[in-house]
Amino acid sequence: MSPLDSKRTLAAVIVLVFLSGLCFYGLALKYYGTFIRGWDAQMYYMQIRSLVIDGDAEFTNEMFDLTPNRWVFFPKKGEPVKQQGGTVIVDPLERVATPDGVHEDRDWSRTKWPVGGRNAEGGIACYYTVGWALMVSPVFAVTHALCSALDISPTGYSRPYEIASTLWVFAVCMAGMAMFAGTVAKYCNIYTAIVLAIAAFWATNVSYYACVMPLATHALAFAVVAVVLYTAFRLYDDPLCVRTWLLAGAAMALLVLLRPTDVVASITLFPACFRLFAAKRHVGQLALPAIVAIGVFTGAGVQLCMWRLSYGQWMLNAYSNHGESFDWSAPGLPGILISVKHGAWLTHPIYALGAAGLVAACLLKGTQRRWLWVSMIAVVAAHTFVHASWWSWWFGHAFGHRLFVDTAPLSLMGVAFLLHRATQRWRGVLTGFIALLVMWNMLLIVTLIKGFLPEAHQPLNKMTYAEFFALPLDMIKSFF
Numbered sequence: 001m002s003p004l005d006s007k008r009t010l011a012a013v014i015v016l017v018f019l020s021g022l023c024f025y026g027l028a029l030k031y032y033g034t035f036i037r038g039w040d041a042q043m044y045y046m047q048i049r050s051l052v053i054d055g056d057a058e059f060t061n062e063m064f065d066l067t068p069n070r071w072v073f074f075p076k077k078g079e080p081v082k083q084q085g086g087t088v089i090v091d092p093l094e095r096v097a098t099p100d101g102v103h104e105d106r107d108w109s110r111t112k113w114p115v116g117g118r119n120a121e122g123g124i125a126c127y128y129t130v131g132w133a134l135m136v137s138p139v140f141a142v143t144h145a146l147c148s149a150l151d152i153s154p155t156g157y158s159r160p161y162e163i164a165s166t167l168w169v170f171a172v173c174m175a176g177m178a179m180f181a182g183t184v185a186k187y188c189n190i191y192t193a194i195v196l197a198i199a200a201f202w203a204t205n206v207s208y209y210a211c212v213m214p215l216a217t218h219a220l221a222f223a224v225v226a227v228v229l230y231t232a233f234r235l236y237d238d239p240l241c242v243r244t245w246l247l248a249g250a251a252m253a254l255l256v257l258l259r260p261t262d263v264v265a266s267i268t269l270f271p272a273c274f275r276l277f278a279a280k281r282h283v284g285q286l287a288l289p290a291i292v293a294i295g296v297f298t299g300a301g302v303q304l305c306m307w308r309l310s311y312g313q314w315m316l317n318a319y320s321n322h323g324e325s326f327d328w329s330a331p332g333l334p335g336i337l338i339s340v341k342h343g344a345w346l347t348h349p350i351y352a353l354g355a356a357g358l359v360a361a362c363l364l365k366g367t368q369r370r371w372l373w374v375s376m377i378a379v380v381a382a383h384t385f386v387h388a389s390w391w392s393w394w395f396g397h398a399f400g401h402r403l404f405v406d407t408a409p410l411s412l413m414g415v416a417f418l419l420h421r422a423t424q425r426w427r428g429v430l431t432g433f434i435a436l437l438v439m440w441n442m443l444l445i446v447t448l449i450k451g452f453l454p455e456a457h458q459p460l461n462k463m464t465y466a467e468f469f470a471l472p473l474d475m476i477k478s479f480f
Helices: 007-032 039-054 060-066 131-150 159-187 190-202 206-211 218-237 242-258 260-278 290-311 350-363 370-388 408-421 424-449 465-477
Strands: none
Touching: 007 159, 007 190, 007 206, 039 060, 039 131, 039 159, 131 159, 131 218, 131 242, 159 190, 159 206, 159 218, 159 408, 190 206, 190 408, 190 424, 206 218, 206 424, 218 242, 218 260, 218 370, 218 408, 242 260, 242 290, 260 290, 260 370, 350 370, 350 408, 350 424, 370 408, 408 424, 424 465
């Protein structure tokens, strides 16, 4: 047996990817000083602190007094802040934040937080989903208990809380990576799994959202979708396995809580359902797919309860309350794929390679589990269309297109298919090309961190393709 076909080699590669990611995590923390920065990250963190320590879902004290980079929530003095559509979203509050000496130009008497994000008493409520907070809350609660017992700044914002929470996200993401590699090893081969274990982390933006932005939902969603992918393969071969259906149901509940639009990943389970129904089994066995439906509705029910706790009402379309919505008639295609404004295929070409592989899997003769591959491309296509229809299809500050992190396990199965079906010669060519994509991604990460590649979409609006591809060269020149 070749060393590259050894399970021990695969395990060693996964460990090396874990250790390299851990180093990247440490470097990111040292460079930025904190992960609790920006708008989304602070809101997700406020949510977990409020639920675990305050026992409520109201964030006025976190936003005005506690969160370290709260200045981003406050407009500059005299600045007329408006939301999409022209509706003013700032309003004066009785409570004034503690002045920040670095940002004295901020108007601490009012916030940018939308009126649609307030409860009946005017307090700061959260329209973000609760999945991130629920998945991290056990670690956060243990950390709070230890900090309280040892009297180590038990505020929820001290360093132990931040390290424990973000390392947990990183660890969950890496567990999902290991499950993804295991799925590839089982249904393709170990060599392909070794290549994909490296590429899934270092040739995509998964590494960035696991190590630099762990307070976003994407790294956790990646791990959960990896579980869904595993269950899809298992159930296709054995649609009567109750434990696997239970695992699929739990994964779908978490996906709904992390990002409701990721529910499209359930399409990968449809082929197993069809095989189960075609077998004409006992009526009780035919009810097994209902476990997944129960999981989806359980996740949705938990989120509705959270909105009830936050706003005092069950049904809420919180985003539309301040002008954010979908436009199904004018999706941002092909911009979401090839625009310099976070286009997924442009910034991370391995997603394009994966899409090509999924198409090939559906069309080539001799493909095993063909309908499972069809379901995967259906998920990726539906997921892309849904997020291309969002009013800001570039999704604000990002590295690449961050929503493609969620479905990366499915996209990368296309790469696995190409490697698995390729002849020895073409397998070497593909492996070399993937190595180049790894180097491109690492170079792009440094370009972003050093400030040459903007995270915000505004500077990217005016950037040409030539200027985009010249950014890494500009960054390299800056060192000499």
